[in-house]
Amino acid sequence: MNQDELYPELLDYIFNYCGRFFWKNEGMANKYMYALSKSKQGVNETIYKFFMKDEDVYKNGEMMDLIKDGYEAYKIKVATRIWEKHKDELDLNLCPKCGKVARTPSAKQCRFCFHDWH
Numbered sequence: 001m002n003q004d005e006l007y008p009e010l011l012d013y014i015f016n017y018c019g020r021f022f023w024k025n026e027g028m029a030n031k032y033m034y035a036l037s038k039s040k041q042g043v044n045e046t047i048y049k050f051f052m053k054d055e056d057v058y059k060n061g062e063m064m065d066l067i068k069d070g071y072e073a074y075k076i077k078v079a080t081r082i083w084e085k086h087k088d089e090l091d092l093n094l095c096p097k098c099g100k101v102a103r104t105p106s107a108k109q110c111r112f113c114f115h116d117w118h
Contacts, residue, residue, distance in 0.1 A: 006083055009111070010092075013101045014079040018090055021082045025063045030078075032063070033071050 022030070067074050082090070093102040095110035096117055103111055108118045 006080065007100075010083075010101045011076060011079040013092065013103075014082050014090065015075050017105050018079075018082055018086075021086050021089075022078065025060065025066065026078050028060070029063045029066045029074060033067060033074065037071075 019027070066077060091105065093105045093107060094100065095102060095113060095115055097115035098110060098113040100110060100112045102109070109116045
């Protein structure tokens with residue numbers, strides 16, 4: 001696959017299912033963004049406060065640089081870095097017919113061409 005083939009669904013797949021390639025600060029940023037989203041929804045502010053106190057994220061300049069442009073930009077940065085450094089190591093569930101990525105690692109039907117490989 002070429003860099004040109006890094007399309008939105010593949011970015012999402014890499015970000016969601018290739019977490020073992022996250023760097024420590026990327027993983028912390030992900031936890032921070034999740035906690036922040038939950039606290040803004042009023043769901044669990046305790047988690048957010050606990051995370052902020054324990055991790056002291058505001059003192060981590062590298063992590064703050066990752067998330068300064070928002071969640072979507074952060075997700076694209078992380079997935080792109082993983083793709084560029086580890087594309088040969090990624091366990092991608094690709095459609096045998098069109099070669100595009102399936103929705104999940106265990107999916108057996110293509111979301112693009114609807115080919116079924118059950």
